Amino acid sequence: MSGHDRHERWGDDLAAYALGALEPAEATALEHHLDSCERCRAELRWLAPAVRSLADSVERQQPPPSLRTSLMAAVREDARRAEGETAAQRNWWPAWLRGGSGPRRLRLAAGVATVALAVAAVAGYEVGKDGSGEVGNATTLSTRQPNGITVKMVREGDGGTLRLAGVRQLPPGKVLEAWVRREGTVEAVPALFVPDRSGRASTTIADLSGVEAVMVTQEPRGGSTAPTSKPIVTMSVPQ
Amino acid sequence: MAVRREKAERLADEELMPLVGRKDPEAFEVLYDRHGGVAYSLAYRIVGERTAAEEVTQEAFISVWRSGARFDATRGSVRSWLLSVVRNRAIDFLRSKAGKAPKLTFDDDAVLAQQQAPEMTEEEALRRETADEVRGAIGKLPGEQSKVIQLAYFGGFSHSEIAEILGLPMGTVKGRMRLGLEKIRGELAEGFA
Numbered sequence: 001m002s003g004h005d006r007h008e009r010w011g012d013d014l015a016a017y018a019l020g021a022l023e024p025a026e027a028t029a030l031e032h033h034l035d036s037c038e039r040c041r042a043e044l045r046w047l048a049p050a051v052r053s054l055a056d057s058v059e060r061q062q063p064p065p066s067l068r069t070s071l072m073a074a075v076r077e078d079a080r081r082a083e084g085e086t087a088a089q090r091n092w093w094p095a096w097l098r099g100g101s102g103p104r105r106l107r108l109a110a111g112v113a114t115v116a117l118a119v120a121a122v123a124g125y126e127v128g129k130d131g132s133g134e135v136g137n138a139t140t141l142s143t144r145q146p147n148g149i150t151v152k153m154v155r156e157g158d159g160g161t162l163r164l165a166g167v168r169q170l171p172p173g174k175v176l177e178a179w180v181r182r183e184g185t186v187e188a189v190p191a192l193f194v195p196d197r198s199g200r201a202s203t204t205i206a207d208l209s210g211v212e213a214v215m216v217t218q219e220p221r222g223g224s225t226a227p228t229s230k231p232i233v234t235m236s237v238p239q
Numbered sequence: 240m241a242v243r244r245e246k247a248e249r250l251a252d253e254e255l256m257p258l259v260g261r262k263d264p265e266a267f268e269v270l271y272d273r274h275g276g277v278a279y280s281l282a283y284r285i286v287g288e289r290t291a292a293e294e295v296t297q298e299a300f301i302s303v304w305r306s307g308a309r310f311d312a313t314r315g316s317v318r319s320w321l322l323s324v325v326r327n328r329a330i331d332f333l334r335s336k337a338g339k340a341p342k343l344t345f346d347d348d349a350v351l352a353q354q355q356a357p358e359m360t361e362e363e364a365l366r367r368e369t370a371d372e373v374r375g376a377i378g379k380l381p382g383e384q385s386k387v388i389q390l391a392y393f394g395g396f397s398h399s400e401i402a403e404i405l406g407l408p409m410g411t412v413k414g415r416m417r418l419g420l421e422k423i424r425g426e427l428a429e430g431f432a
Contacts (some may be wrong), residue, residue, distance in 0.1 A: 012410070015417035020330075021242035021391035021398045048315075054392045055281045055322040063279035067293050070270060074297075075264050075304050082262040147294040175311065192254075192311045206257045222309055233430030 010040050017168040018047045072146050073128055131172050151235050158209055162216070164233060165197040170218060177219040179227060180211045192223050244269070252317035259307035267304055273320055275300070278325045285329035285393050295332055330395030359382040377424035384419030388411050 011031050016022045022030065111182050141153040150165040162178060170176070178189035195201040205214065216233035217224075247255060247269040258266035278299060283292035302324055310317065377385060390396045390404065392425040398416065 011274065012413035015420045016391070016398045016413045018420065019388065019416055020327075021396065023397055023399060047420050047424060048319075049427055050420045051320070051392070052372045053346065053376065053386070053423060053427060054321045055319075055326065056277065058280045058284040059376050060276060061280045061283045061292075063275055063296065064289070067279065067297060068275065070301055071271060071297050072264065072268055074301060075267055078304065079262045115398075122342040137414045171297075190307070190310070192309075192313070193312050200270040204254055204257060206254070212399070221311075227265070239347050 010037075010045065014040060014044050015047060018044060018051045058127060063221060070081055071073070078089075100111070121233050141235070147232060147234055149233055153214065153232050153235060159204065159206045160208050161204055163200070164195070164216065165198075165200050167199045167201050167232070168192060173221050174218045175221050175223065176201055176203070176216055176232075177227075178205065179215045179217065179231075180205060180208070181213040181215070182210045183212075186215075186227070188223065190223075190224065192219070192221075208237065213237060251314045256307055256312070256317055256329060260310065264278055267300075268305070268320075269308075270317070271300060271397045274321055277318075278321060281322055281325050283330045285326065285395070286332050292329075295329045299328050302328075326392070329364040335393055373427070376423050379426065380419050380422055386421070387415045388419045391416065402431060 006044075010030065010033060013022060013026060017027055030040075034044070058198050065098075069172055139155045141155065143151050145151060148166050152163040154161045154163065164176075167176070175192040175194055177192055179186050180189060181187075189203060189205050190201050193201050193203040205211070214237060215227070215231040215237045217227045217231050218231045244265050247258065247266045250258075250266070250269070252270065252273070255266045255270050259270060275296065277290055279296045282295040283289065286292050286295060299321065303321055310320065311378075336340070350396070361422070377388075387398075387401055389399045392396070395403065397420075398412045399409055401413045405412070
């Protein structure tokens with residue numbers, strides 16, 4: 001069977017896969033093939049909007065107002081619970097960072113976080129050293145890291161955008177995750193990101209209020225709840 | 240810290256997700272107001288009854304609320320992720336009602352991982368297509384192609400189940416799916432070319 005014929009065979013499977021219509025064993029076999037075949041991955045990417053358009057093609061129905069009411073009630077209750085847990089965690093983190101009496105798993109992770117903070121203190125941004133400027137309501141901070149990565153933080157209002165250049169391609173299964181330190185507490189920035197082919201990467205930090213430092217680490221796909229590797233970027237944020 | 244509603248309304252979906260990940264109800268509410276209609280419509284198209292459509296839509300949005308922190312913008316848009324979650328839950332609802340084991344799990348992270356990230360400029364352009372234009376593209380398909388695609392996407396049937404229903408060889412079903420999707424894709428591409 002020629003290479004072209006093999007791709008013809010996968011072509012039919014790709015369409016069924018995109019529609020979620022392959023049997024599980026066939027889907028697994030195709031996913032295995034996709035791992036090593038850019039041509040099929042490209043075809044799947046090309047087909048994806050056609051599948052997505054099917055959802056948009058349905059006749060519009062008006063959802064009942066009660067759906068919004070009950071959904072938002074559940075969400076606000078969950079947010080209140082989460083806020084309570086976060087407050088408890090804020091009280092708990094400093095002890096954790098000092099290597100207190102938490103579980104071993106957490107103390108190990110705390111070690112990594114402490115390293116991150118120490119590096120931040122050494123290599124962090126200093127106002128006026130590398131550059132800063134203001135355009136309109138936006139403030140731009142920039143610095144170059146010892147590993148050659150250029151960091152630019154465009155701060156506007158409460159939030160900001162962190163732009164990196166010169167980032168090496170990531171190992172398979174890794175993503176970039178940003179972290180902020182606020183009152184000695186390290187928090188994950190939820191959106192994960194990856195560099196493009198030219199080594200540029202950016203992410204949005206929605207709330208920079210009270211943030212003292214920003215860090216970026218490589219984490220497994222899906223992200224981590226605490227840094228698991230040495231930061232590739234650390235930047236102090238002047239208040 | 241929750242952002243104010245007016246501020247959240249100015250943010251793109253992908254900018255709202257970090258806020259949703261931090262349990263911001265205002266950001267989530269904006270997300271629902273933007274996509275709740277199409278999500279409910281899709282659920283209704285699949286399950287065919289209002290109460291079930293409400294249940295499916297609510298479950299899908301709650302899942303997005305709980306897993307929002309893991310949203311990865313490099314793998315596609317918030318809207319397409321959300322609609323994939325709605326579809327999977329609706330199909331699972333149909334299958335459980337029919338007494339079949341759910342074909343799909345409730346692993347919405349897996350949905351996210353399977354998303355095929357399009358070129359973003361193309362995604363933006365395609366998003367501007369109206370529902371009518373999309374329906375037009377699908378309406379132009381030969382009935383035999385439209386039928387297999389609709390059975391798969393809205394019915395949740397596998398290609399071998401469709402082959403059995405229609406009395407066709409499995410290869411024919413897969414071939415029709417491919418031809419149909421390629422034609423829809425071609426029509427969409429013409430729409431923004």
